[in-house]
Ligand SMILES: Nc1nc2c(ncn2[C@@H]2O[C@H](COP(=O)(O)OP(=O)(O)OP(=O)(O)O)[C@@H](O)[C@H]2O)c(=O)[nH]1
């Protein structure tokens with residue numbers, strides 16, 4: 001509660017000089033001011049006033065952080081493992097940002113709390129910034145909000161950004177595409193659904209961690225995984241064993257991260273980042289078009305009128321959408 005109050009005083013609203021601008025916030029971020037970082041993420045997430053200028057200022061500053069996605073089924077030990085990674089990176093003097101993407105937390109709130117408590121020991125460290133994010137109906141969705149958060153942390157000077165995502169829905173795949181490398185965390189278990197889940201995860205992992213390796217069935221699970229992992233672009237993703245609760249195996253994981261990072265050539269990096277810039281552009285276009293649609297068509301009952309026309313057999317969805325498109329964009333659209 002105290003923190004919320006502080007945020008409000010410094011960056012949350014009116015000050016003696018008047019309302020703080022996006023530029024003020026952006027400057028705060030570039031100086032690494034934690035309250036500014038926190039407030040800025042919220043402003044960008046919610047598209048509040050000032051987000052345009054913040055975005056312009058910050059997006060030209062970033063590009064230095066190494067972004068690592070940590071994906072895997074619920075309860076595999078991703079947060080526990082991140083805790084271990086934070087310690088290792090801090091020991092090497094890297095500043096670490098953590099983004100916990102948690103679509104399920106709106107329902108339970110439990111996982112978020114768990115993450116907070118588990119990572120609490122780092123929360124007083126100025127070199128660590130942890131942000132949990134629920135998909136609370138953000139414009140453009142979770143991956144857009146995650147991208148913006150990464151942008152802010154990157155500009156604020158965090159060297160490594162760890163992004164935790166659960167499961168393998170489209171959201172997670174989108175989030176994985178934001179990362180420079182992805183670590184997939186699994187645990188020994190059985191069941192067909194798990195196999196299906198792994199199928200999606202197999203595609204995105206650059207390193208696989210079999211966590212809870214002290215549990216029964218770990219050897220078999222590792223063996224199965226080794227057999228299923230395929231070489232991609234000259235890199236055979238290693239399969240590592242870990243007991244994240246004790247951080248056993250974290251040195252090997254750090255080594256694997258280092259190796260992967262070393263072999264990324266500047267050209268590959270450029271290619272990845274160009275692809276990302278393109279995706280961002282498409283996403284932004286898409287959300288602006290949706291806004292436009294919302295603005296022009298829903299408020300005044302246009303959609304209902306066209307629906308009636310279709311019902312009455314006087315139009316069809318294809319023809320109607322072409323007409324509406326040309327109306328929105330004021331261009332002639334091919335039917
Ligand atoms: N036995 C054992 N338990 C572990 C290990 N690592 C983590 N756990 C436990 O597994 C549970 C889930 O760990 P989390 O780190 O919250 O897993 P998560 O993947 O982040 O979970 P979600 O964020 O809810 O998807 C916790 O009770 C951990 O204490 C391990 O190496 N061995």
Ligand SMILES: [Mg+2]
Nearest residue numbers: 078079115164
């Ligand atoms: Mg977690």
